[in-house]
Amino acid sequence: xxxxxxxxxxxxxxxxxxxxxxxxxxxxxxxxxxxxxxxxxxxxxxxxxxxxxxxxxxxxxxxxxxxxxxxxxxxxxxxxxxxxxxxxxxxxxxxxxxxxxxxxxxxxxxxxxxxxxxxxxxxxxxxxxxxxxxxxxxxxxxxxxxxxxxxxxxxxxxxxxxxxxxxxxxxxxxxxxxxxxxxxxxxxxxxxxxxxxxxxxxxxxxxxxxxxxxxxxxxxxxxxxxxxxxxxxxxxxxxxxxxxxxxxxxxxxxxxxxxxxxxxxxxxxxxxxxxxxxxxxxxxxxxxxxxxxxxxxxxxxxxxxxxx
Numbered sequence: 001x002x003x004x005x006x007x008x009x010x011x012x013x014x015x016x017x018x019x020x021x022x023x024x025x026x027x028x029x030x031x032x033x034x035x036x037x038x039x040x041x042x043x044x045x046x047x048x049x050x051x052x053x054x055x056x057x058x059x060x061x062x063x064x065x066x067x068x069x070x071x072x073x074x075x076x077x078x079x080x081x082x083x084x085x086x087x088x089x090x091x092x093x094x095x096x097x098x099x100x101x102x103x104x105x106x107x108x109x110x111x112x113x114x115x116x117x118x119x120x121x122x123x124x125x126x127x128x129x130x131x132x133x134x135x136x137x138x139x140x141x142x143x144x145x146x147x148x149x150x151x152x153x154x155x156x157x158x159x160x161x162x163x164x165x166x167x168x169x170x171x172x173x174x175x176x177x178x179x180x181x182x183x184x185x186x187x188x189x190x191x192x193x194x195x196x197x198x199x200x201x202x203x204x205x206x207x208x209x210x211x212x213x214x215x216x217x218x219x220x221x222x223x224x225x226x227x228x229x230x231x232x233x234x235x236x237x238x239x240x241x242x243x244x245x246x247x248x249x250x251x252x253x254x255x256x257x258x259x260x261x262x263x264x265x266x267x268x269x270x271x272x273x274x275x276x277x278x279x280x281x282x283x284x285x286x287x288x289x290x291x292x293x294x295x296x297x298x299x300x301x302x303x304x305x306x307x308x
Contacts, residue, residue: 025067030075035234036226037182038157042075044068046095050186050228051076052179054157057085061177061186061228063099072099086110086154088163089144090188090230091171092118092203093125094135101141110152111144112165114173114204119143124202127292133202166190166213170197170230172204176217185221186228190214191240193232195281196289197247199296207251207296214244250276254293264294 042049050061089111122137170189177186
């Protein structure tokens with residue numbers, strides 16, 4: 001594996017899990033965007049926060065990093081003086097759950113079963129191969145106190161806020177959140193706009209699972225739906241279609257090369273993903289995405305948490 005590809009993944013984890021030493025959160029400004037209906041999006045550092053706001057209170061999806069909790073609260077206060085009622089985690093990564101311990105003082109946190117398991121036990125995260133990282137167990141205060149296997153619905157603000165589990169995509173605990181009356185969906189990190197996505201093979205994720213999740217969601221959404229990605233600006237169905245097409249095409253070309261008996265090093269040397277160079281983005285470089293596809297297809301997925 002090339003040095004640049006290795007460093008790109010290391011930087012991802014440094015950003016997600018080694019928070020305050022390297023990043024000055026005092027300079028982060030929260031940007032609030034009204035998406036549609038009673039749903040807003042908050043951008044700061046880490047994953048996008050979705051917020052349902054109404055007479056019954058506030059439901060937020062993900063909570064970024066602990067040092068941003070007061071800024072997130074202030075941003076919500078700028079929308080409404082109603083209280084926070086629930087927090088939903090889309091998956092276990094620290095840039096989406098870092099504020100859990102603080103926000104759980106205000107409202108209960110909901111998540112899919114595997115989110116709590118991985119946060120409680122710690123887990124090996126990464127795209128594996130030469131890269132994996134042991135994520136430490138999180139304190140009791142940060143753990144979701146309400147979990148579900150398949151789905152859960154929160155009925156507030158005249159909205160049916162449904163969290164639906166899609167297994168083995170970005171991680172094995174992914175939830176995609178539907179705000180059906182507002183015509184908004186929060187995709188978590190099963191859909192991002194920064195380029196090649198990070199698929200946490202060590203955390204039970206898979207590229208095929210991500211493809212399946214995005215395609216299943218697209219099939220049940222209206223053409224004019226507003227999409228909150230895990231990272232990036234408010235998007236639409238066309239953006240999701242381009243994303244899933246890239247996933248399928250790059251997976252297919254690596255699968256073909258594997259069947260031809262080529263090694264990962266040969267594929268990197270031949271630069272087989274050159275046609276998708278425009279996806280070579282801020283988080284994952286092309287070689288890292290190639291290694292993710294290779295490790296996924298060859299079964300190098302690490303130790304999974306066992307379901308009861």
